[in-house]
Amino acid sequence: MDMATIALLAGAGLLGGLCNAIAGGGTFFTFPALLAVGLPPVTAGATSAVAIWPGHAASLIGEGAVLRQDLIARPGRVTVFALASAAGAGLLLLSGDALFRQLVPWLLLFATLLFAAGPMLNRWLARCGVSIGPVSAACAEGGVALYGGYFGAGLGVLLLALLTVTGDDDLKRLNVVKNALATLATSIAVLIFAFGGAVVWGPAALVFLGATAGGVIGGRLARRVNPQTLRAAIVCLGLLLVWHYA
Template identity: 60%
Template sequence: MRKSRVTRRAPAGDEVAMEILLLAGAGIAGGICNAIAGGGTFFTFPALIAVGIPPVVANATSALSIWPGHAVSLLGTRRVLAANARRVREGGATFAVGSLVGAALLIASGDRVFGAAIPWLILFATALFAGGPALRRHLARQRRTPPPAAILAMEFAAAVYGGYFGAGLGIILLALLTVTGIEPPSVANVLKNALATVATSVAILLFALTGTIDWGAAAIVFAGAAAGGVIGGRLAARVPANALRAIVVAVGLGLAWHYF
């Protein structure tokens, strides 16, 4: 195993408590958002950077912290997965390879290149989050299915993006599944979570093997995200997804402006 890439300075005594509160709070906010409308990365990623973690490590750590959101959602969906086993196998292979390429590109690019790309990536993810529902409705009205080669290329590109950054990956996946005719939306959502789990798992494995994760920070954000997921699950019926989506979009625009 390679030496860890985590090089941030050790915080002072008073700063430790503040960092824990910030990371836990970001995890809670991210967990609530993911349980209702998605967009948890908009909270976890900037919080990790705010406590002094380098951009590449912050991104890898954020990916690990929110990974359970996709994986746990697959519990109880065995029948849907079994009925679409071929689609999961074919898409899973593409997403495994593409995510590995994206994660490798992230590590190779380094903090300078990735840091410069952060505002553009956040702006792209914000646009996806804002226009995702309308895009999916538009695609659902289309009756033409792209040729297999085009679908494979789109899935591979989405997987590379997922391994490199990942915010908004679920929206991209839902759009791709809609284009390929996966219906109803409940089935598409299960397959989306399955493919996202594959992509994130492969990326996290490479991040772990290359020492690109701050495990202490990841544990704090993970705990917060788990609590937020429970809270979000209970609030899902009370909080309008569109209202929460508007908040996430506002946060995304603010982050993009800040990093620009």
């Protein structure tokens, strides 16, 4: 691995971790970078998921009370979400590079539009006071988990929007639950990708190290950087990637 490749992967991880700490959207940097260094699409998706997993997990430190009440006390919800996440990860491995390559522009477009509209969608749902029944909620969470296991970009936005119409109106609490479910989906996908031999560990380590540094820096810059400005830049990047891979 030459120095240019090392710099690209570590830099993508740094930017991804930085963005995740402030506004989200880190996958828009890590996944294309892994493709750019020659990894096949399925391998790039799996390796990106492994590299950014610790950032999801770290967000749950100190949130034990919420996790016990909203997840551990509801094993059925966790089971459905876990099984759907596993199905999504397995589907990625089974779909193969040719099909996944065709889907990449559409997945990126979906994630970009979702990322752009996420805050507005969440505010609108909260104002409308929309609610759905437990069965419909379980089906919706299963669908979101399936997507999270398969690709995952924009998963946090999808989850927060869904939790807004199925949970209470405590945004801080919903954000913890969102992070927990995203961590669960990513953890299961990572295990399946690892045992399925879809992860290239050298690039994963470089992206992970960059993402860790980016997360630390982003945490310190979160109060100084305008999240809306960063979000707009990430949306522009997403649309550029859609055009590139189309």
